[in-house]
Each structure stands twice: as structure tokens, then as C-alpha cells.
Amino acid sequence: MSVQLSRDDVAKVALLSRLKLDDGELDRMTEQLGAILGYVERLSEVDTEGIEPMAHAVERTNVFRADVETPMLPREAALSNAPKTDGQYFLVPQIFDAG
Amino acid sequence: MKYTTIIGLEVHVQLLTRTKLFSGCVNRFNPDAPNSQTDPVTLGLPGSLPVMNAEAFRLAVKVGMALNCEIARFTKWDRKQYYYPDLPKAYQISQYDLPLCSDGFLDITNAEGETRRIGIIRAHLEEDAGKNLHEGGSDSKVDLNRAGTPLVEIVSQPDLRSAAEAKQYLEELKLLLTYLAVSDCNMQEGSLRCDVNINLHVHTDDGHNIPTPIVEVKNLNSFRGVEMACEYETKRQIEDFQKTGQRLGDVPKQTRGWDLARGVSYPLRSKEEASDYRYFPDPDLAPVTVTGEWLDEVRETLGELPAARRDRLGDAWQLSQYDASVIITQGQDVADYYETVAQTCGDGKQAANWVTQDVLRELNERKLSIAQFPIPATVLGNLLNRVVAGEMTVKGAREVFTTLLELPADQVTDATVEQIITDKGLLLVTDTGEVDKAIDLVLADPKHEKAIADVRGGKQQAVGPLIGNVMKHLKGADPKAVRTRLLERIGGA
Amino acid sequence: MTIAGATTADLMAAVASGETTAVEVAQAFLDRIEAHDGSIDAFLHVSKENALAQAAEVDTKRRSGQPLGKLAGLPIAIKDNLCTKGEPTTCSSRMLEKFVSPYDATVIERLRAADAVLIGRTNLDEFAMGSSTENSAFKTTRNPWNVAHAPGGSSGGSAAAVAAGMAPLALGSDTGGSIRQPAGFCGVVGLKPTYGRVSRYGLVAFASSLDQIGPMANDVHGAALLLEAIAGGDPLDSTCLPEAVPSYTSTLEEPIAGLRIGVVRSHYGEGLDAEVNAALQRAIEQYEDMGATIVDVEMPHQQYSVATYYVIAPCEASSNLARYDGIHYGYRAPQFDDMIDLYARSRGEAFGAEVKRRIMLGTFALSAGYADQYYNKALKVRRLIRRDFDKAFEQCDVILTPIAPTPAFKIGEMADDPLAMYLSDIFTIGANLAGVPGISLPAGFSSSGLPIGMQLLAPALQEERLLRVARMFERATDWHTRRPQLST
Structure with a gap:
């Protein structure tokens, strides 16, 4: 099956991606995503019945660390790249709704 | 109108580990020194990577066992993606389709003294978010000390039937977790938090059951709050049903907050189209397999x-x-x-x-x-x-x-x-000889003749003052024993 | 000896013999950068003072007889997506333009421990997404062999720096060919190790299950030496392999007897540039001349590798790049209406077109209703691709393939057609999907004087074999000794 992405669909994905796109970008994105997804369609030709998904390139299990403290960052370093801070906290505009 | 209240609880419990779930950053409640307990992993800095805390995993397995759950022999970590300022990576590492623990139960005793078995759908391990503080003013503050703290999320079946049962379930759960020593369960500090899922089954006169829309009340941080929220929602939902007739499925699941001061719940705004968790396996973390032997070892530590x-x-x-x-x-x-x-x-x-x-x-x-x-x-x-x-x-x-x-x-x-x-001189005189000697003195005293005669005549209450007098002669004796002996000695009716 | 352009072996020998010092070496490379980077634009940031200070420390250690690390005094250029404490780590993105890392990546710690000299930070496609380095928000790197051409990407800055003799060694990262393809375009050696061979801690993630850091050098020995210094288990990366690291340099000169080289015949047909094809056929013959057996192998699912990759990589990228939301670090839009608007404007304003495209693609492919059709399907095809490799390696020791369908393309040539750019990754992507190591090395030149690279692939953790087979070819040819003429 072929996915026909409308401009509205792309706008929804942009909202989900938290990307503000201007009209020109939306147009281009609609066209380009359509082309790429059209190409990706060829995966549906492959018989994957009974094949386990492979999420890791090297499949290891049981990688743990001991519950032991390691050095932390001083607050100054933690906040050093913050766009807005009062020296103690990260500051964000007053939150009224779930982002 | 007859109805049954249907309640399921989602409880988040912080685990008592030294360090966070995915790094060696200290895990300690510390709101007074914000952003002082972080490292690149906690901050979600570019390039940082998670490594699983073995102790957190072990404690989560203990919780699952104590809740009579099946422990998965294979489990993995998934990213739950959403944007919120307290979530530095914009995804939470959690477990989606293969939770660590599933299909368990917790027995509680309700107010009528009946044992009620509350089903546990699942319990899984995940990382906590940081904390947003809204103190007025134009900005909110974000403290990431809490970010990355290991949490077990315990999801019950909708088996609870009243606010009181919900509270009993929480009390029993807290007790269990305290016995396991996996969490300090301090609700003021947020180490045990609860979301309530609640709706009603309205019983109509013609014998039908109508489920009302499910409402989730989020972030309750006291037992009393849970109880009040359940009571409030029950009332609100029955009124709402009488007004609107809305049933389960007519409207999307609603999320509400709880205003402790006013004792009311209120709708939380959300843009539906703006969220879709897009779970997928975290490529930075390896899955975990456990053996029966290892599970037996953990089980032995349950106590x-x-x-x-x-x-x-x-x-x-x-x-x-x-x-x-x-x-x-x-x-x-x-x-x-x-x-x-x-x-x-x-x-x-x-x-x-x-x-x-x-x-x-x-x-x-x-x-x-x-x-x-x-x-x-x-x-x-x-x-x-x-x-x-x-x-x-x-x-x-x-x-x-x-x-x-x-x-x-x-x-x-x-x-x-x-x-x-x-x-x-608190020791009672148990030597009957001593007691008899004292009784002899009292019985021989002429001023007690009347009382003695009364007792003989069947007036048992007259023995009281006599006992008192016998006791005065003893340094300490059991009044009951003295009474018995006195009655024997006086004899009569 | 001319320092700039010398091999690592020559530099180490010259410093060890006292013919020169680490400071002189560092200064020579800094001078070279000063003289030529204006036309190449390989570097985003040159760490002049730090480099000279590190070099001076090495000289002091050497004079006082203290033990020295493997890379003592060797200048290394660092791709600007590797976190380095106290230095900008921008990923060539407006998003991280002002970001200064408060910590060192594991590879950076290892370079420091090996007494390397960190000479500067190299340009890349924004967040390593691209094959030309044109997606950098800051500058366009030129191919030293012809400045009208792209150096490839995304590690184009590192490849160009080595090719132009501005550093003998560089670190790159490779998610779908981002070390090997620019190495091929610039005529240098680039190695993508087995997934997990080198710690990713501190590598700014693009696609976590595909990303690997690897060495770039002007010869195979340099790549082996650098890999030796950075490889090995790391408790900070759950996906990093704890297996012991062999001494790649000590076995490098031993040819492999009875070598079987796998060739996929379908690689050499339509779509492959004739000069590239000819160079590769010559390379195959040269291996035969050295006694190797050529074995035809089948990779039936390789035709799906680009489609598989361009689902998996964007899915992971969309998640990995979600953290750049203007809250804890990075760019925040100056004006916004509410939280969602703050996120959307910060990201919309600071990310470039290719990054946005991949975030959109990945978000869509993971979204409700589409994840099975795209993401989960791609993960299954990925396993089939991996099985193709497993089967092929039952028949041969290494597989020899082209790096890219053509030599370096012109700057701007592919900019408007993202799909065409993606398709050119066909030869390199498979190694990332399967997690196996691959090396790119010079195998000739086009008639217009552009380098032609070839790729060798080996089973997981067989870097030692890969390097030895590459070295066999290097000893039989002189392509690696050629240096571009830079205008001044």
C-alpha cells in the first residue's frame, strides 16, 4: 500500500515533532516525505513472517552497573548551558497545560 | 439511582537505592538544594547514555514477587516520548509491552472484615521526572534533582469498589513496601504517589448496567486525598450522568487534577493531537533476562x-x-x-x-x-x-x-x-498463711460483726469493706484471691 | 621531513629520535591550518593554545623520562559531535551554537590518557545527518583535491583535515557511512568499527543503534593506532563490548594467507561510475595477484538496506533529538505564545532542513497506526540484512565493495534531492545495520583527479583482519602516498 501524506497530515506530524514550519517548508516537506515514503514502500515486498525485529546492532543482555555513587556535576555546571536560569533553577514560562 | 463505583489505582513508588536508575548520581530527596544532584545522564545532556542500576532492578523484582506477580524472564526498556520541562530528554525510559511484573494480586480486608483480592495488572520499572515548581510570577522553575530516580509503577485492576477500599488498598500496599524495605513510602516527599482511574456502573431499573466515562485523577499525594477524590468523583460522575447521560466511549478519557484545599477535582487541559507516546525499544539499553535460580535467590530475601x-x-x-x-x-x-x-x-x-x-x-x-x-x-x-x-x-x-x-x-x-x-511494695502476697492471718484479725474485730452477718445472710456486696480491711494488713495482695478466701472463711449462703 | 602531511609512524619516529618535538609538530599543523583552512573550511574551531599546551606537556614528560601514551604528541582533529569538556560541541547546529560541554566523551578521555594533542574541532553535516557536510549551519567544507567538490560527509571536516595535511589523525562518527564515504571522497583511510567496539558515551547521538566512532588517518597504520587507543569496554555505555582489544599495530604487517575476498557481482553493474568500477576491478585483481581467492557472495536483501536505514535512523533520531527543546540547554526562541510554541519555534528556528526532514520522517514512522508498517517492519528486514552478512562471511574473510557510486560530487549538486543523496549511501549502510566493521581506503583516482575509495567489510570484532587486509593492499599500491596540491 502506498501512503498519501496530505499537507494536513504533515502539519500534524510537525506538531507532534514540535517543529514550527512555515508554509514553504510544509509544502516541500509534504513532497519530500511523500517521495521518501514512496521509496520505503519497497519494504512491504520482503517476507518477514516469523522474523524477530532487530532493535540493536549487537544483541547483548544483562548489562548492569552496581548501585555506587559517581561524581556529580556542580549546580553551576548543570545550569551553565541553560537558556534561562536564576542560578538555582531552570526557568520556563509559567506552565498551564501539558506541553 | 443505584450504581457501583469502579476504581483502579496506579501507584508510583520511588525505590530506596543509593543512586539513580541509569547513572551513579545520588538518589536523595533534596528540594532545598535544587539542581545539585545531577550529572550528564540526569540532565539528558547530548551524548550521555543510561546504564541500568542492578539494585533498582532487584528491588523491583522483590515488589513484583511480594505482589504475587509473574516475573518476566525477558524484559526490555522502551522510550515513552512526550515534551514537558521536567523531562530533560523529552522521553521517559519505561517499559511498554514487556513489563517486569504482571498478573498479581494484593489481599485487603475491607470495613466489613471481608478479605478482598485486588488484582495487579502490571508493575514495571521506570525513571522519575524532575519537578516543576509554580510559585507565581512569569516563570516556572525546574529542579532536576528527582529526575532519574527509580520508580516502580504498580497498576491495579479496577477491582476497588469504594473510596474506603481504595484507601485500604493503599495502606496495605504501603505496609507491604515498607516491610520489603524497598521504599520509604513518604507521601509528603512524593516517594509514593497515586493516580486514580474511576467510573461508575449505573444500574437501571430494567436491569441494565451502564458504564460511565472513565476519569483519571492525577498526582494524589496523600491517602486522604485519594479517598476524598474518589468520594468527590463518585458524586460528580453520578450528577454528570443524570445531566448528560454520557456513557463510556461517548467521550475520550478525561484527565483531572485534584485541588486539595477546595476538595474538588478539575479538568486538566490537554491538546489531544499534540501527544502520541511513540514507544519504541531504547537502543541505548540492553534487554534483561533472568534465570529461575536468580529469582529463587531474590525470593529468599523477601522475608x-x-x-x-x-x-x-x-x-x-x-x-x-x-x-x-x-x-x-x-x-x-x-x-x-x-x-x-x-x-x-x-x-x-x-x-x-x-x-x-x-x-x-x-x-x-x-x-x-x-x-x-x-x-x-x-x-x-x-x-x-x-x-x-x-x-x-x-x-x-x-x-x-x-x-x-x-x-x-x-x-x-x-x-x-x-x-x-x-x-x-508492689508484690502481691501469695502466701495463703499470711492472708489467713489477716482474715483472722478482721473476722475477730467486733466492729465487723454486722458486715459478717450480712454476708452470711446472702448480701455478697457487704464483703467489699472486709476485703479492704484485710488488704490493709497485707503489704500487697490480689484482691480477687482475698475475696475468694474471705467468702470461703465466712461461709454461709 | 615535512611535518604537515607526514604519516603518524614518521611523526612518532621523528619525535622519538629528537629530530623534532611535540610542540614543533603541533605548531606545524597549526601553521598548515592557518595557511589553508581558509579555502578548505574543515575546522569549526582550532584549539591553538590548548594544543600547544598539551604538546608542551608531552615534551616535558618525554624529557623527564615519564611514561608516554600511545598517541604521545600526535595532533588529532575531533569531529564536533564529540563532547569535550570546556570546549564548544556544536554538531554544526544553531541549536548547540553556544553549547559548551561540561564533560568529556569517553574517547576524549582516552585520547587525553594517550597523550594526544587535540588540535581542533571539525565541521560536519548538522547532527551528522548528511553525506556532503553541506548541511552544516556554519560553513561548507571543500574537498582538498578539488574545492568545487564536496568532501563527503558527515565527517567531511575530519576527512578534509587529514587529506589536506592539517592533522595526521582525526575522529569521525559513522551512522550510515559517515566515516567511510568522506574518507573515500578525500583519499584517506577511515574505519567504522564493530558496533560497540568504541564507547559512544559523549558522542552526540544521531541513531543510537547505528552510531560508531572511528579513526581517520592518512594510512592504515594511523587508523590502527588510533583505534587501539580508543577501543574497548566502557561502564558508561551499555552497548559497548567488553572484549579485549588486540594490538592492531603489531600484527598489521602480517599478510593473511589463503585470504578469501567476497564480491557481490550486482554491485558492479548499472549505477556504478565507470571509473570507480574500473578502479575496483583493478583492486580485485591486485588481491588475486597477492594470492587471494575471489568468492562471489549473495546479499539478496541489500537492495532494501537504504529503505530500512531511512526508517530506523530517522525513528531513533526523532527521539534522540527531542531533547533539544529550548529548556535545559541549547537554543530558545526569543518569542513564543505558550510551551508548545516555545518548543516548536526553538526547534523550527534552530534546526536545518535535513534535520527537520529526518525528525519528521521518524516521528511519522513511530506514530500511532504507522509503527508496525514502518518501524517494526524495518527492524525485521534489518535482521534479514544481518543474516545476509552472516551467510556471506561463511564463504569469505572480507567483502570488497565500492564506497559510493561515484567519486566526490560537486558542492550543491545533490542539495535539492534528498532521496538521491540517500540512495548514494547504498554501499555503506549495510555495515551499520548489521553492526559489522568496515574500512575505506584509497584505491585510485578518477581522470579528473578525484580520489576513488574502496571498502572492505569483516565480521563483527574482526578489525584486526580488516586492517591487515587493508594494509596488504596499501603495501602493493601507492594511492595513499599521494597528497593534494593546495592553493595558498
Whole structure:
């Protein structure tokens, strides 16, 4: 099956991606995503019945660390790249709704 | 209108590990020094990577076992993606389709004394977010000290039928987690938090059941809050149903917040189209497989769980369900204290009376934990043994108890107890010869002739003053024993 | 000896013999950068003072007889997506333009421990997404062999720096060919190790299950030496392999007897540039001349590798790049209406077109209703691709393939057609999907004087074999000794 992405669909994905796109970008994105997804369609030709998904390139299990403290960052370093801070906290505009 | 309230709870419990779930950053409640407990992983800095804390995994397995869950032999970590300022990576590492624990249950006793089995759908391990603080002003503040703290999310079946049951479930769960020592369950500090899923099944006159839309009330941080929210929602939903007739499926699941001060729930705004968690396996973390041997090892560390101990205490010491519950609910240390007192004095009921009344009252008044209580369990047990043996009255023992509480801890010994008993003359005279001698004196006293005659004539209450007079001649005796002997000696009706 | 352009072996020998010092070496490369980077634009940031200070420390250690690390005094250029404490780590993105890392990546710690000299930070496609380095928000790197051409990407800055003799060694990262393809375009050696061979801790993630850091050098020995220094287990990366690291340099000169080289015949047909094809056929013959057996192998699912990759990589990228939301670090839009608007504007304003495209693609492919059709399907095809490799390696020791269908393309040539750009990754992507190591090395030149690279692939953790087979070819040819003429 072929996915026909409308401009509205792309706008929804942009909202989900938290990307503000201007009209020109939306147009281009609609066209380009359509082309790429059209190409990706060829995966549906492959018989994957009974094949386990492979999420890791090297499949290891049981990688743990001991519950032991390691050095932390001083607050100054933690906040050093913050766009807005009062020296103690990260500051964000007053939150009224779930982002 | 008849209806049944249907409640399911999602409980988040912070685990008592030294470090966070995915890094060696300190895991400690510390709101006074915001953003002082972070590292690149906690901050979600570019390039940072998570590594699983083995202890957090082990503690989560213990929780699952204690909740009678199946423990998955293969489990993995998934990213749950959403944007919020307290979530630095914009995804939470959690478990989606293969939770660590599933299909368990927790038994609770409801107000009618019935045992109710509450199903556990799943319990999984995930990382906590940081904290947003809204203190007015144009900006909110974000503290990431809490970010990355290991959490177990425990999701119950919608098996709870009232606000009271919801509260009982939480109390039993908290007790269990406290016994396991996996969490401090401090609700003020947010180490145990609860979301409520609640709706009604309205029973119509023609015998139909109509489910109303499910509402989720989020982030309740006290038992009382959960109870109140359930009561409030029940009322609100029945009114809403009468007004709108809306059923399950007519509207999307609503999320509400709880306003503790006003005692009301309120709708949380959300843009539906703006969220879609897009779960997928975290490529930075390896899946975990566990063996039966390892699970057996963990199971051996569970210890005696509160329900089992409650039953055992009831059986071993002939305690009522109520007394056993009071003791168990106080935690393991109090239960241990009780058991030592009971063993030492040989009478579980006597020990229960003292521990649940005198000892707990003193702990409350003095704001002490049982570990700080000045009277060791064996000392109290030996003291009570004298009461059980009939050598002292309860009143006398209480006098010793009160005296002991005023002494420095190192002086509270069995020897001190003996000294106090001797000094205060609290020991009962059990030598019948002594008692008879005293009775002889009283019976021979002419001013008691009338009373003696009354008793002989069948007026048993007249024996009271005689007992008092016999007691005066003794340094201490059991009034009951004196009464019995007196009546025997006077004879008559 | 001319320092700039010398091999690592020559530099180490010259410093060890006292012919020169680490400071002189560092200064020579800094001078070279000063003289030529204006036309190449390989570097985003040159760490002049730090580099000279590190070099001076090495000289002091050497004079006082203290033990020295494997890379003592060797200048290394660092791709600007590797976190380096106290230095900008921008990923060539406006998003991280002002970001200064408060910590060191594991590879950076290892370079420091090996007494390397960190000479500067190299340009890349924004967040390593691209095959030309044109997606940098800051500058366009030029191919030193012809400045009208792209250096490839995304590690184009590192490849160009080595090719132009501005550093003998560089670190790159490779998610779908981002070390090997620019190495091929610039005529240098680039190695993508087995997934997990080198710690990713501190590598700014693009696609976590595909990303690997690897060495770039002007010869195979340099790549082996650098890999030796950075490889090995790391408790900070759950996906990093704890297996012991062999001494790649000590076995490098030993040819492999009875070598079987796998060739996929379908690689050499339509779509492959004739000069590239000819160079590769010559390379195959040269291996035969050295006694190797050529084995035809089948990779039936390789035709799906680009489609598979361009689902998996964007899915992971959309998640990995979600953290750049203007809250804790990075760019925040100056004006916004509410929280969602703050996120959307910050990201919309600071990310470039290719990054946005991949975030959109990945978000869509993971979204409700589409994840099975795209993401989960791609993960299954990925396993089939991996099985193709497993089967092929039952028949041969290494597989020899082209790096790219053509030599370096012109700057701007592919800019408007993202799909065409993606398709050119066909030869390199498979190694990332399967997690196996691959090396790119010079195998000739086009008639217009552009380098032609070839790729060798080996089974997981067989870097030692890969390097030895590459070295066999290097000893039989002189392509690696050629240096571009830079205008001044």
C-alpha cells in the first residue's frame, strides 16, 4: 500500500515533532516525505513472517552497573548551558497545560 | 439511582537505592538544594547514555514477587516520548509491552472484615521526572534533582469498589513496601504517589448496567486525598450522568487534577493531537533476562510479608484480627518488639494490650520510634510475666512502667524493675498463711460483726469493706484471691 | 621531513629520535591550518593554545623520562559531535551554537590518557545527518583535491583535515557511512568499527543503534593506532563490548594467507561510475595477484538496506533529538505564545532542513497506526540484512565493495534531492545495520583527479583482519602516498 501524506497530515506530524514550519517548508516537506515514503514502500515486498525485529546492532543482555555513587556535576555546571536560569533553577514560562 | 463505583489505582513508588536508575548520581530527596544532584545522564545532556542500576532492578523484582506477580524472564526498556520541562530528554525510559511484573494480586480486608483480592495488572520499572515548581510570577522553575530516580509503577485492576477500599488498598500496599524495605513510602516527599482511574456502573431499573466515562485523577499525594477524590468523583460522575447521560466511549478519557484545599477535582487541559507516546525499544539499553535460580535467590530475601505475619501472630498468640493488624501496621520493628514481649511474658493477649496501648501511646507522645523506646522488650516481658503469674496487679506493673520511662536508658534493666517492685511494695502476697492471718484479725474485730452477718445472710456486696480491711494488713495482695478466701472463711449462703 | 602531511609512524619516529618535538609538530599543523583552512573550511574551531599546551606537556614528560601514551604528541582533529569538556560541541547546529560541554566523551578521555594533542574541532553535516557536510549551519567544507567538490560527509571536516595535511589523525562518527564515504571522497583511510567496539558515551547521538566512532588517518597504520587507543569496554555505555582489544599495530604487517575476498557481482553493474568500477576491478585483481581467492557472495536483501536505514535512523533520531527543546540547554526562541510554541519555534528556528526532514520522517514512522508498517517492519528486514552478512562471511574473510557510486560530487549538486543523496549511501549502510566493521581506503583516482575509495567489510570484532587486509593492499599500491596540491 502506498501512503498519501496530505499537507494536513504533515502539519500534524510537525506538531507532534514540535517543529514550527512555515508554509514553504510544509509544502516541500509534504513532497519530500511523500517521495521518501514512496521509496520505503519497497519494504512491504520482503517476507518477514516469523522474523524477530532487530532493535540493536549487537544483541547483548544483562548489562548492569552496581548501585555506587559517581561524581556529580556542580549546580553551576548543570545550569551553565541553560537558556534561562536564576542560578538555582531552570526557568520556563509559567506552565498551564501539558506541553 | 443505584450504581457501583469502579476504581483502579496506579501507584508510583520511588525505590530506596543509593543512586539513580541509569547513572551513579545520588538518589536523595533534596528540594532545598535544587539542581545539585545531577550529572550528564540526569540532565539528558547530548551524548550521555543510561546504564541500568542492578539494585533498582532487584528491588523491583522483590515488589513484583511480594505482589504475587509473574516475573518476566525477558524484559526490555522502551522510550515513552512526550515534551514537558521536567523531562530533560523529552522521553521517559519505561517499559511498554514487556513489563517486569504482571498478573498479581494484593489481599485487603475491607470495613466489613471481608478479605478482598485486588488484582495487579502490571508493575514495571521506570525513571522519575524532575519537578516543576509554580510559585507565581512569569516563570516556572525546574529542579532536576528527582529526575532519574527509580520508580516502580504498580497498576491495579479496577477491582476497588469504594473510596474506603481504595484507601485500604493503599495502606496495605504501603505496609507491604515498607516491610520489603524497598521504599520509604513518604507521601509528603512524593516517594509514593497515586493516580486514580474511576467510573461508575449505573444500574437501571430494567436491569441494565451502564458504564460511565472513565476519569483519571492525577498526582494524589496523600491517602486522604485519594479517598476524598474518589468520594468527590463518585458524586460528580453520578450528577454528570443524570445531566448528560454520557456513557463510556461517548467521550475520550478525561484527565483531572485534584485541588486539595477546595476538595474538588478539575479538568486538566490537554491538546489531544499534540501527544502520541511513540514507544519504541531504547537502543541505548540492553534487554534483561533472568534465570529461575536468580529469582529463587531474590525470593529468599523477601522475608515474612505483613499478611503472613498477621496470620501467624493471630494463630501463635490467639490475637484478634484487630490486635494483630494494629501491631503489623506499626511496621516490622514494633511487631518484633511485640513478639519478644509476648515470648518473655508468655501471654500474647497481655503483651498485645501493653504494646498497642501503653507502648504506642508513649511512642506517639514522645515522638519516638520503637528503636528509641527506653524499655527493652525483654524487660517489659519479664515485668508482665509477674502479672501473668499473679504476682502483681496490672496497676502495679503500670506503676513500674511509668517509673522506668523516667530513667536513663542504661538503667532500665530487670534488676531495676526488681528494685522498684521492692521499694514500692508492689508484690502481691501469695502466701495463703499470711492472708489467713489477716482474715483472722478482721473476722475477730467486733466492729465487723454486722458486715459478717450480712454476708452470711446472702448480701455478697457487704464483703467489699472486709476485703479492704484485710488488704490493709497485707503489704500487697490480689484482691480477687482475698475475696475468694474471705467468702470461703465466712461461709454461709 | 615535512611535518604537515607526514604519516603518524614518521611523526612518532621523528619525535622519538629528537629530530623534532611535540610542540614543533603541533605548531606545524597549526601553521598548515592557518595557511589553508581558509579555502578548505574543515575546522569549526582550532584549539591553538590548548594544543600547544598539551604538546608542551608531552615534551616535558618525554624529557623527564615519564611514561608516554600511545598517541604521545600526535595532533588529532575531533569531529564536533564529540563532547569535550570546556570546549564548544556544536554538531554544526544553531541549536548547540553556544553549547559548551561540561564533560568529556569517553574517547576524549582516552585520547587525553594517550597523550594526544587535540588540535581542533571539525565541521560536519548538522547532527551528522548528511553525506556532503553541506548541511552544516556554519560553513561548507571543500574537498582538498578539488574545492568545487564536496568532501563527503558527515565527517567531511575530519576527512578534509587529514587529506589536506592539517592533522595526521582525526575522529569521525559513522551512522550510515559517515566515516567511510568522506574518507573515500578525500583519499584517506577511515574505519567504522564493530558496533560497540568504541564507547559512544559523549558522542552526540544521531541513531543510537547505528552510531560508531572511528579513526581517520592518512594510512592504515594511523587508523590502527588510533583505534587501539580508543577501543574497548566502557561502564558508561551499555552497548559497548567488553572484549579485549588486540594490538592492531603489531600484527598489521602480517599478510593473511589463503585470504578469501567476497564480491557481490550486482554491485558492479548499472549505477556504478565507470571509473570507480574500473578502479575496483583493478583492486580485485591486485588481491588475486597477492594470492587471494575471489568468492562471489549473495546479499539478496541489500537492495532494501537504504529503505530500512531511512526508517530506523530517522525513528531513533526523532527521539534522540527531542531533547533539544529550548529548556535545559541549547537554543530558545526569543518569542513564543505558550510551551508548545516555545518548543516548536526553538526547534523550527534552530534546526536545518535535513534535520527537520529526518525528525519528521521518524516521528511519522513511530506514530500511532504507522509503527508496525514502518518501524517494526524495518527492524525485521534489518535482521534479514544481518543474516545476509552472516551467510556471506561463511564463504569469505572480507567483502570488497565500492564506497559510493561515484567519486566526490560537486558542492550543491545533490542539495535539492534528498532521496538521491540517500540512495548514494547504498554501499555503506549495510555495515551499520548489521553492526559489522568496515574500512575505506584509497584505491585510485578518477581522470579528473578525484580520489576513488574502496571498502572492505569483516565480521563483527574482526578489525584486526580488516586492517591487515587493508594494509596488504596499501603495501602493493601507492594511492595513499599521494597528497593534494593546495592553493595558498
